[in-house]
Amino acid sequence: MITNEFIAKIEGHGSLKVDWDNNKVKLHVHEGERLFEGILMGRTAEEAHWITPRICGVCPIAHNLASLAAVENALGIKINETAKLLRDLMKSGQMIQSHVLHLFFLALPDYIGLDRGTELVKKDKKSFAKTLALKEMADEIAYVSAGRNVHPTTTTIGGFHKIPAKKDLEKLLKKIKETEKDAEWCREFFSGLNYPELKVDLELLVQKDGKIVSNKGTSVAIEEYKQNLEEELRDYSTAKFGKFQGREIMVGALARLALKKNKNYKLNFSNPFHNNLAQAVEIFEFTKEAEGIIEKLLKMEMDATIAKSSENATLKGIGAVEAPRGGLYHEIHLDQNNFITYANIITPTVQNLTSIEKSAQALLEQFKEKSIKEKEKLLNMLVRAYDPCITCSVH
């Protein structure tokens, strides 16, 4: 008999095992190991950003950009302003794509009593139309800048194989401006939801100006990511569990807004459920950011030149990107012929897994009076609020 033992509506296969007698909770991860660090070995530098997006179909652009940055750092390449802006545009599209998918198709059904996200059409046709408009806009940003909505085709080491024509950017800008009001609606809509009131002492972590910064005041250089982000093995998980200097941390939208000191929208930085609201706020912010980037590109002379390797390249590079779910790290080493000799990947969800368990524990303690059934529902909602990408975490 095949049963549905996994948590539904998250990316990948995980389940919560609760010991109700002792109020202990463990997040089991069952996803099969693909061993991407091994897959990359011996392949060419140009194949890294082609292969790593396949770690995750929800945030492929983030992996593409992280691999490109790692290889370009290894080869001492500085990309030009056009390429930089286009990659920022890709990232904005990625953030909106991933957040919209998560909020409307995976998380929202919990809050308004639906099962599948598309059922919103029966309950509230107008809201559903807005959701689809946001999804369409985000996919369109990805198509124009990255060549496809899932797994980019346009990027290459040193820049882009192909840059978009200005008329396509103009069309995209028009679409974004038309959809901006929907992004604003989305933010207001998620401000109006009732989030379970959970209080957790969260340490929030982001990448900022070449550093890894915590809301508790610690900061380290990105180059020291490996020493500071330790990964532990758990016998119940195919994903490792990450910690920052030995402490549980939360990464992602809520962390980014905490470190931006965004005091709007009643964000509670001690309530992990507010990560949903933070994502909705970010949808609007990245919509505005995408507009700004395109306006800049339209004003300038776009330069399609692909930057070349430097002669004194170190052949070792780190690519750090704020992905939708938080800080992503790719480290790639090359030999003289540009073949990959070492790869290390630390994903945001690996960093969040430890915090999910900590918050789940807090939930059991703070919602003691609820029935087991209600607690189970809340625990599933909590896991979803972190928007874990189990496929990324195992890779």
Add this chain to the structure above:
Amino acid sequence: MKPRIAIYDFTDCEGCEIKIISLREKLLLLEKKVEIVNWRLGQEKFEPGPYDIVVIEGTPITQHEIDVLKELRNNTPVLIALGACAALGGIPAIMPEKDRKYWYEKIYTSQYHPRGIDAVPLSAYVPVDFVIHGCPVDENEVVRVVEELLSGKKPSFRGYSVCFECKLAGNPCRLLENKPCLGPITQGGCRAICVSGGSPCYGCFGIREEANISALEKILGKEEIEKYLAMFHSRSKL
């Protein structure tokens, strides 16, 4: 009664399911014709089988996935492989089975008890009725295949190679520019999207039945073709 469909995802990136979600309005139209009774990524609702159609994304890499695959096959009239991992083994299949032990130790340490056995296509364990190729799949091809199935037809592949769609897209020929490309031997249906973006074609839409591989070998050389085929086809029989 509407046909009952179950969508399963084994080990993979879930990008093909994301493509299905990006159908947006068209997904609603599809939902009018079929009933999705089991889809872990999309819904909590889980109805037990048997199902009329089972769509499987990903490679059956763990014993659990292999067992589920076999049980589904025994109880399902139509089983469809969705995307390169399920159809060909895809990117995860680049890792040879014999090297897995080494990488488990390197990535996880020797204390680790692995779950993964080997990344292979569904067809390594059970017969598959139809494959929808692509890494990721083209969402419109998914609609076409489901509609053909619903109208009682056996779905077919496009009767042309990627080159045909590449010409339609107005791309200059990569081979004429001395750039490697598997387009001439690859099934169409992708709208030549990778070449349009400036990337090579790695043949993720599957090799055409009547493909003239030896002609392409004359242009690219055997070694170069094998290198490019190794991206998605390391375990598929040509």
